[in-house]
Amino acid sequence: MNSSDPELVGWVSEPNGRGTLGLLTTCLTTIVLCTWVVIHPRVYQSESFATCHKLALLAKTLLAPEFIAVEGLQEWAQCRRMVEECSKYTNGEFKLLHAYYISMLALRYRTPEGNRVVWPNQFTWLLEQGAIDWRRDYASWGLTEKQIRDKNKSDSITKLITLFQVLWFVATCIMRAANALPLSQLESMTLSYIPLFAITYFFWWEKPKDVFAPTVVDLPPMDLEQLIKFESMALSDKFDYVNAQKTYWSIWDLTPRVLEKEEEERESRKATQQTRPGNSQQETPKSPTFGEAEIRGEEGEIKARKDIVVAHWDPYLYNSKTIRALCSLFGASFGALHLACWNTAFPTVAEKWMWRSSAFVSIFSLLAFMHFEKVVLCWNGVITIVQIGSPALYFASRLLMMGEVFVALRAVEKRVYETYDVADYGITL
Structure with missing residues (x-):
């Protein structure tokens, strides 16, 4: 020395x-x-997945706190947009607290097969369609500030x-x-x-913390076309029912990526326009990439x-x-x-x-x-x-x-x- x-x-x-x-x-x-x-975890119906999700967030927070900060920013921005979209149908009574509660998968609806998630874009659509009336239904949907804060374990x-x-x-x-x-x-x-x-x-x-039990509601009456549209807006079916989730991969995700569903819908509309008869701008189908391995259906069609x-x-x-x-x-x-x-x-x-x-x-x-x-x-x-x-x-x-x-x-x-x-x-x- x-x-x-x-x-x-x-x-x-x-x-x-x-x-x-x-x-x-x-x-x-x-x-x-x-x-x-x-740490503010999302709501799971399965206790084992809820525990694993919280442990995954703990590991991510310790290993990479920057990623948690960015996810927090993205969820905050997403919820702010939801507040802006919903405010015009709720006389400004829809707050950030409500947006976070729905975004963390704490709102579910009953089906014969079990309870399914009401995603943020689905809730906004229900308000836009007049299927739910905020003044009349928000209390029965468990969305009063008092009801949400009572579930908060902070x-x-x-x-x-x-x-x-x-x-x-x-x-x-x-x-x-x-x-x-x-x-x-x-x-x-x-x-x-x-x-x-x-x-x-x-x-x-x-954002509410450690909400263990989701709010379960009955969907308002809708015709078949509306119901099909509503269900098509779901971001995922992995969080529906108690035994729907088969893989632990999603425990690492924190925020529902509504933006990916919006992007998927834009791409779908674009593809529909390009494949219409007489459209001269049709693109030649490309081969699947490394991450889009070919999957052939029963009738021989190629899916990605x-x-x-x-x-x-x-x-x-x-x-x-x-x-x-x-x-x-x-x-x-x-x-x-x-x-x-x-x-x-x-x-x-x-x-x-x-x-x-x-x-x-x-x-x-x-x-x-x-x-x-x-x-x-x-x-x-x-x-x-x-x-x-x-x-x-x-x-x-x-x-x-x-x-x-x-x-x-x-x-x-x-x-x-x-x-x-x-x-x-x-x-x-």
Whole structure:
């Protein structure tokens, strides 16, 4: 070791000031509280799928909080549009709370086979058609603010404790910087979560939390044509009935992608216009791509299997340069805040450069991934390598940094455990 290198220490006990156990407790408590408060899962009819969905959101929030923040933004934007569309049929009484409640699949309708989801676009259509009257039906549909808030399991005490813990943690980090005392890698990572958790919680401020039982209603009378139209607007049948869901793939998704249904309907109308007799602009049918493997029906017709959508921007957000710039800034902030311990001593030089390079890789790989409006599992040359490779690099860098924050505790710069006067009288929940 060079004489100018800082002194490194291993486990440090508590009684004489900051210790390793206190450092671990403070950081992990802050992360767990923030994660618990910020997660707002959708409603499932199956208890096992509901549990798996919540665990999947927990894993996604810890591994990639930027993705949760973007999903929160997309759901907020989608619900805002739903409020605008529904307000003219409800005399302005349809609020963001109602939009979130329906968007999280908490409204179902009875059928002989079982309960099915009322999707946001279906509810809007029912209002447009006059099939339901808001003033007359909203209470019987369980859509009064009181009814929805009664189902909300959000805990004010937990929120207050979380707020206090976060403010205390941030203040401690600022005071350490003001006193020229280094942060540990674990503190740097914990600090990185806080802005993204705050942003996500802002978007979900009105969203109900941990609603276990959906509201089940009877559909209003409709003729056959209306009923066929209504059912065709469903985004998916995977969440209908108790045993309808066969795969756990969808537990990773948070928001119903109404935008994909709208895109599908536009493509369908476009295809119908192109195939009309006398249309000179008919396109030559193309061969299925790698992600659209051929499937032959009973009569020999060729169908194309839908691609698996990995990520899809809301086009309204994607086409807004301001919002995309803000999303890029928020996305880059997570990796950038890890660099707060750039000058912190590491057990080895290799670990120091692994940490620094992983932070940069997480920043640029995420920015590359966010550049694409839609990412599907479909071979399209070099673009596909970038689309799929960038999130792979991101998660690899995140796992490396998450591992390093604990491995590095075996040899930490001694000054990490030094305290200042104010901290001696602090409280850590």
